[in-house]
Amino acid sequence: xxxxxxxxxxxxxxxxxxxxxxxxxxxxxxxxxxxxxxxxxxxxxxxxxxxxxxxxxxxxxxxxxxxxxxxxxxxxxxxxxxxxxxxxxxxxxxxxxxxxxxxxxxxxxxxxxxxxxxxxxxxxxxxxxxxxxxxxxxxxxxxxxxxxxxxxxxxxxxxxxxxxxxxxxxxxxxxxxxxxxxxxxxxxxxxxxxxxxxxxxxxxxxxxxxxxxxxxxxxxxxxxxxxxxxxxxxxxxxxxxxxxxxxxxxxxxxxxxxxxxxxxxxxxxxxxxxxxxxxxxxxxxxxxx
Amino acid sequence: xxxxxxxxxxxxxxxxxxxxxxxxxxxxxxxxxxxxxxxxxxxxxxxxxxxxxxxxxxxxxxxxxxxxxxxxxxxxxxxxxxxxxxxxxxxxxxxxxxxxxxxxxxxxxxxxxxxxxxxxxxxxxxxxxxxxxxxxxxxxxxxxxxxxxxxxxxxxxxxxxxxxxxxxxxxxxxxxxxxxxxxxxxxxxxxxxxxxxxxxxxxxxxxxxxxxxxxxxxxxxxxxxxxxxxxxxxxxxxxxxxxxxxxxxxxxxxxxxxxxxxxxxxxxxxxxxxxxxxxxxxxxxxxxxxxxxxxxxxxxxxxxxxxxxxxxxxxxxxxxxxxxxxxxxxxxxxxxxxxxxxxxxxxxxxxxxxxxxxxxxxxxxxxxxxxxxxxxxxxxxxxxxxxxxxx
Numbered sequence: 001x002x003x004x005x006x007x008x009x010x011x012x013x014x015x016x017x018x019x020x021x022x023x024x025x026x027x028x029x030x031x032x033x034x035x036x037x038x039x040x041x042x043x044x045x046x047x048x049x050x051x052x053x054x055x056x057x058x059x060x061x062x063x064x065x066x067x068x069x070x071x072x073x074x075x076x077x078x079x080x081x082x083x084x085x086x087x088x089x090x091x092x093x094x095x096x097x098x099x100x101x102x103x104x105x106x107x108x109x110x111x112x113x114x115x116x117x118x119x120x121x122x123x124x125x126x127x128x129x130x131x132x133x134x135x136x137x138x139x140x141x142x143x144x145x146x147x148x149x150x151x152x153x154x155x156x157x158x159x160x161x162x163x164x165x166x167x168x169x170x171x172x173x174x175x176x177x178x179x180x181x182x183x184x185x186x187x188x189x190x191x192x193x194x195x196x197x198x199x200x201x202x203x204x205x206x207x208x209x210x211x212x213x214x215x216x217x218x219x220x221x222x223x224x225x226x227x228x229x230x231x232x233x234x235x236x237x238x239x240x241x242x243x244x245x246x247x248x249x250x251x252x253x254x255x256x257x258x259x260x261x262x263x264x265x266x267x268x269x270x271x272x273x274x275x276x277x278x279x280x281x282x283x284x285x286x287x288x289x
Numbered sequence: 290x291x292x293x294x295x296x297x298x299x300x301x302x303x304x305x306x307x308x309x310x311x312x313x314x315x316x317x318x319x320x321x322x323x324x325x326x327x328x329x330x331x332x333x334x335x336x337x338x339x340x341x342x343x344x345x346x347x348x349x350x351x352x353x354x355x356x357x358x359x360x361x362x363x364x365x366x367x368x369x370x371x372x373x374x375x376x377x378x379x380x381x382x383x384x385x386x387x388x389x390x391x392x393x394x395x396x397x398x399x400x401x402x403x404x405x406x407x408x409x410x411x412x413x414x415x416x417x418x419x420x421x422x423x424x425x426x427x428x429x430x431x432x433x434x435x436x437x438x439x440x441x442x443x444x445x446x447x448x449x450x451x452x453x454x455x456x457x458x459x460x461x462x463x464x465x466x467x468x469x470x471x472x473x474x475x476x477x478x479x480x481x482x483x484x485x486x487x488x489x490x491x492x493x494x495x496x497x498x499x500x501x502x503x504x505x506x507x508x509x510x511x512x513x514x515x516x517x518x519x520x521x522x523x524x525x526x527x528x529x530x531x532x533x534x535x536x537x538x539x540x541x542x543x544x545x546x547x548x549x550x551x552x553x554x555x556x557x558x559x560x561x562x563x564x565x566x567x568x569x570x571x572x573x574x575x576x577x578x579x580x581x582x583x584x585x586x587x588x589x590x591x592x593x594x595x596x597x598x599x600x601x602x603x604x605x606x607x608x609x610x611x612x613x614x615x616x617x618x619x620x621x622x623x624x625x626x627x628x629x630x631x632x633x634x635x636x637x638x639x640x641x642x643x644x645x646x647x648x649x650x651x652x653x654x655x656x657x658x659x660x661x662x663x664x665x666x667x668x669x670x671x672x673x674x675x676x677x678x679x680x
Contacts, residue, residue: 116329253497256497
C-alpha cells in the first residue's frame with residue numbers, strides 16, 4: 001500500500017515537471033496558434049544557465065532558479081521580437097521548419113560550448129535523499145518540485161482568470177481584430193506571453209536536470225512529451241495541460257513500475273485512447289481553429 | 290568552456306606534431322580510418338579513443354617500419370548507417386589500410402561486411418558485444434566483451450555472500466549480453482535473481498525501476514547502463530535511499546567509468562564492479578599513462594581510452610612484424626596471438642577468435658586523495674570471452 005503512495009508521489013512530481021516544461025508550449029500553440037517545436041530549447045537554456053551559475057560561479061541553487069527563469073524569458077523575448085514575430089502569419093509548415101531548425105542550431109551550439117556529456121547541478125544537501133512519511137518514501141527534491149510547480153499553477157490560473165493582463169490575453173486570443181479595436185496592444189501581449197512561456201520552460205529545464213538529465217539533446221528527446229501534453233490536454237485553458245501532465249506522469253511512472261516490460265508504451269497508449277475518445281484533447285475546443 | 294580549452298590543446302598538439310615532421314615522407318603512408326562518435330550521446334567514447342591515439346603517436350612517433358602513420362578521423366555519432374557509409378568512403382576513396390574505432394556494437398557490426406569484402410582489418414576499440422569478432426575474419430578487438438566482466442562478477446557475487454540480486458539493465462544487445470552471462474554464472478553459483486527489469490535505452494527517469502528494485506529487497510543490484518547514463522543512475526539511486534537500505538551496486542564496470550566516476554558523488558562509494566581497467570591500476574606503465582593523459586587532456590583516462598591506446602599499439606606492433614607490409618591478411622596474421630603489457634595489465638589477442646584476452650579485476654569505489662577511484666582488490670587472470678568459449 002505504501003508503495004502505491006510512493007509511486008503516486010513520484011508520478012505527481014514527474015507530471016508537475018512536465019507541466020511546467022510544457023505549459024509555455026500550451027500557450028504558444030494553443031492560445032497564439034503558433035507551432036513552436038523549439039520550446040525545449042528554452043528549457044535547455046534555463047537548465048544550462050542554472051548549471052553554470054551553480055557549478056561554476058558558486059551561486060546557491062535557489063538563487064539560480066529564478067535567474068534561469070528570467071534569462072530564458074529574456075532570450076525568448078529577444079527571439080520573439082527578432083525572429084518569431086515574422087512567422088505568426090505564415091503557414092504551420094513554415095513555423096515547423098523554422099522552429100525545428102532552431103532546435104538543431106541550439107543542440108549544436110550547446111554541444112560546442114558545453115560539451116556533449118550530461119550536466120548535473122550541484123544540489124544543496126537539504127534537497128538530497130528521501131524521508132519516510134508514515135512509511136511512504138518521499139524524495140525531498142521531488143517534494144520541492146511539487147511545491148514549486150503547484151504554486152506556479154495556482155498563480156498562472158489566477159493571472160489568467162483574475163488580472164487585467166489575463167483578460168487582455170484571452171481577448172487577444174479570442175478575436176485579435178476586436179481586441180485591437182478596443183485598444184489592446186496585441187503584439188505586445190503576445191510577446192510578453194511568449195517570453196513568460198519561455199521563462200517557465202527555462203525554470204522547468206533547471207528543475208528537470210536532476211531527474212531527466214540535461215544534455216545538448218534535451219530539446220529533441222523531450223519534444224514528444226511536450227507535444228503529447230498539449231495534444232492530450234487540449235489547448236483552450238491551462239487546466240487541460242495540467243491534468244494531462246499529471247495523468248501522463250502518473251501513468252508513466254505507474255506503468256513502468258507495475259508492468260516494466262510494457263513501460264515505455266503506457267503513455268502512448270493513454271494518448272491514443274484519449275485522442276480517439278476526444279480528438280481535440282481533454283479540454284479542447286470543439287471547432288479546430 | 291573546458292571542451293574548448295581541450296580542443297585548443299589538441300589542435301596545438303596536432304600542429305606541433307605536424308611541424309615536427311618535415312615533408313620528407315615520400316614513402317607511402319599507412320592510412321588508418323578512425324570512425325568514432327565525436328558528437329552525440331556517445332561522444333565521450335570517441336573523444337577518449339581519439340585522445341589516446343594522439344597521445345600514443347606523440348610518445349612513439351608517427352613512423353613505424355619506415356611507414357608514416359596517417360589517421361583519418363570520421364565522426365559517425367554512433368549511428369550505424371553513418372558508420373557504414375563512412376567506412377565505405379574511407380576504404381574506396383581514401384584507400385585506407387585499416388579501419389578502427391567503433392563506439393557502439395551496431396556500428397562495429399555495420400562495418401564488418403565491408404572489412405571482409407575489402408580485406409581490410411577492422412580494429413574494434415570500444416564496442417563490447419560478444420558476436421562482433423565472429424562477423425568477419427578481419428575483425429580484431431582491443432576493448433572487451435561484456436560477458437568477460439559479467440560472468441566474473443556473477444561468480445564473485447555468488448562466492449561473497451550475495452544471495453539475492455535484482456537486475457537492472459538497458460534493453461539492447463550489450464545489456465542483454467551482460468544480463469544473460471551474469472545470470473548464468475550467478476545462478477550456477479547458488480544465487481537467486483529476485484527481480485529482473487530491462488529499462489529502455491532512452492530512458493528519462495529511473496525512478497519507477499529503482500522503486501521496484503527497492504521493493505524486491507535484494508542484497509545487491511546488478512546494473513548495466515551505457516557509459517553516459519551511469520551518473521544519472523547513481524544520483525537517483527542515492528535519492529531513493531537505496532544506498533542506505535543496504536542494497537549494493539554490482540555489475541560490469543561500465544557504470545563506474547573513470548570518465549564520470551568522480552562526478553557521481555559519495556553515493557557511488559562501495560560499488561563493486563568487475564572490469565578490465567581502472568585508472569587506479571597500480572602498475573608503473575599505467576601510472577605513466579595516466580599522468581601523460583592527464584597532462585595532455587586535463588582529464589582522467591577511462592577504459593575507452595585504454596581500448597584506443599592498445600588498438601593503435603597493436604597496429605604499430607603488427608606493422609613492425611610485417612616489416613611495413615599493410616596488406617590485410619598479413620596484418621591480421623601478425624596480430625593473432627600478440628601479447629603485450631598494457632596500462633590495464635597483461636593482455637593478448639586470442640589467435641582463434643581474434644578477441645582480446647585480459648585480466649578482469651574486481652574493484653570497489655573508494656576515495657583516494659579526495660577523488661573517487663575504482664580500487665582493484667581481486668584479479669581473474671587471462672579471461673577469454675566466455676561468449677565464445679562456450680561453443
